[in-house]
Amino acid sequence: MSGDGFIRLYKFYGLESALRNLEQRRLKIATIDDINDPFEWSPYDIREAADRKHWRNWRRSAFAARGVICFSKTWHHPLMWSHYAENHKGLAIGFDVRRSVARKIQYRKTCKKIEDLKSFVENCSDRTLEAAIYTKFDAWAYEEEWRTTYSLDDKDHKTGLFFKEFDQDLIPREVIIGARSSTSSVEINSRFGDPKLEIRTARLAFKNFRIVEQKHPDYMK
DSSP states (O other), X not given: XXXXXXXXXXXXXXXXXXXXXXXXTEEEOBOTTTOSOTTTTOOEEOOSHHHHHHHHHHHHHHTXXXXXXXXXXXXXXXXXXXXXXXXXXXXXXXXXXXXXXXXXXXXXXSOEEOSOHHHHHHTOOHHHHHHHHTEEEGGGXXXXXXXXXXXXXXXXXXXXXXXXXXXXXXXXXXXEEOTTOOOOHHHHHHHHOOTTOEEEEEEEOSSSSOEXXXXXXXXXX
């Protein structure tokens, strides 16, 4: 369980990506160009073409130096495994994330109306930026998403990407092996080598549409 000041959050990956992240002890920071939802960071009702163009340009400028890491509050939803963990062949990694750097996504059914875009942009505050980062269409609510934000300061010269190293704000605590995964706890331990890391195996629930822990020792990986 997470201790005081921390919350347990999960990242889903395909197998090789998950093992590489554990081995290199870091997570990729997503930029505005990496996000898979085109409505990301733009939860507003902007009806005029010129205003939309203005907003897109301002948004790109405002978020050019900021990135996010997206987590889920749960590892039990089957769609998360299907969409982000290589159709259940990958892993979910559970982190203790410091609460002071994590924030829950707010989901909306409709876009927020902006009456005067020029005034909105000119008077935009940090609070407005935060609202854009942490607001999504409610069709995504099943993800139970939380986010951390980071400045894009140090680009990895080898990959051209940005990363967050594991540290006291981001501590790996558990790995859940996907129901269809070919890996094993032995391989995971060989790549990460932390005896405190809890490794579990996932399976499909028998009575509902959930992913649950495999408790039968003969089927644990």
